[in-house]
Amino acid sequence: MSSASAAAAAHPFSKHSRLEILPNHIDVEEESRLYDDLVFDESPTEPRPRARSFSPGPPSVFSHDIWLGDNSGASAAFAREVSISGWTSVGDARGGAYVVYDCAMKTKEGTLIHAHKRYSDFAALELQLLRTLPRTQRAFVPELPPKAPLARYRSAFLARRRLALEHWLAAVLLHPDLGGCEAVRRWVMN
Template identity: 65%
Template sequence: MATTSSNHLLEIIPNRIDVREEARLYDELCEDDDSDGGTPTGPRGSRSSSPDVAPSLFSRESIWLQDHSGESAAFAQDVEISGWTSVGDRKGGAYVVYDCSIKTKEGTVIHAHKRYSAFEELETALRLSLPRNLQASVPDLPPKAPLSKYRPVFLERRRQLLQHWLSSVLLHPEIGACKAVRLWVMD
């Protein structure tokens, strides 16, 4: 669904935001602003109606928001859960571990191996420590399914849902910088 007016374009974006493309677009917009004397332009060359306000743009390739034009305090630039593995045998207490690959803004990749219970602990810590206005930005975790927890189809779907959840948390400009997130990644 898209809504357009004379000055704004709004489109529903996919679940994953390409942070590098967002940064490239922002840099491009800043260069355009510097080169032509101060009136910001959008990627299609449209002028903003107000000389003090840059246009907001939402698209499938990138996202640039006027109210988040400053530097994000989050340390991560990309988050991926690259896989999962079962540890132990099902009779003696097996569990599943997810490989969380977190790329920092400096380009360092951190691999954090986490069980589903670790994601639950992070969610609880965030709900207890974040201000009320930010708690709404923490999505719900995918539900448990005790009878399906070792089935590959279920585990692959859960991996995808956990990746979306973790990206939403770590790439959020404020939540991604909080102490609970840093402790969880380094634990």
């Protein structure tokens, strides 16, 4: 039995027929060739479309006007990457300690912005978005991970919360409409 087969057999969901266990290593070049074979018909009557110079990837299967990886469209978002690299506790538990998260945002131009934010800052952004966005865009604001006052200084809880806040922040900042709104810009710069 190969190591990949052993890993798949040991996976807790391996008995489910709808789950496919992927190997740890994916050959990106092979996947790209496979994608090209699926998308393009190499018959002489339909030549393969030539990629435009700005295109970082193959065209969409839905339209030859949309190119995968082309982020130059009508997106108002300023960021292209968002992560929360860690957290730190400030103060002591008796004197009003709190946790600060290091939010790293890379702009479309490649500038890296670090903002140190408390959970209350995320809650304030959520509230500001729900107050200022048009009614049609409020549904795009995801629900903020809940508070847990009794577990807030435990490292396991903070690791889970960091990941949940990172997903929430990415969903807001990378959204084509939400990511460029006034509330987001103020939150990043304050």
